Amino acid sequence: MFDIGFSEIVVVMIVALLVVGPERLPGLARKAGFWAGRAKRFMQNVKADIDREIAADELKRVLKDQSGTESMYDIIEETKQAVADVKGSIEETREAAQGQVKESAGDPVMNDGEPEPPEPQPSEPEYQVKAMPDSPAAETAEPESVHDKSGK
Secondary structure, eight states: OOOOOHHHHHHHHHHHHHHHOTTTHHHHHHHHHHHHHHHHHHHHHHHHHHHHHHHHHHHHHHHHHHHTSOOHHHHHHHHHHHHHHHHHHHHHHHHHHHHHHHHTTSOOBOTTSOBOOOOOOOOOOOBOOOOOSSOTTOOOSSOOBTTOOSOO
16 A cells, blocks of 8 residues: 555654654554554454455345246156156056066966976876786786885
8 A cells, every 4th residue: 555664654753753742742642543443443344344245246146046047846846746757657667567477477487487397296106907817817906006116
């Protein structure tokens, strides 16, 4: 601001001492310090007010920019609609999968593409026909299992 050096301040002090005199110089210095402090506080207050105005203008500009965008309510509604669409497609896929499972219930193909092994049927014992001493081609009344190798 002002380009005042030490030599200029010394000159001003010598002139003040000659004009005011040594008795009133301390009171004058006290008043000058008081007014200098008051001016400094005034400048700090003005600077703080300007900073607050700049921040308020910036906030107004941001709010104005955001008012042009979608509101939070619109965003929530779009999100709800998207979730409902996804739920619907999941439900359709689930129903289609259940239908395919029901259709393939009679198909003997398992999930990995290999045919299912046939279910074991209860087997009936096989009977062997023995010739009797009286009649060579007669069937025996007592069945004998083919698997029985003991001959009993």
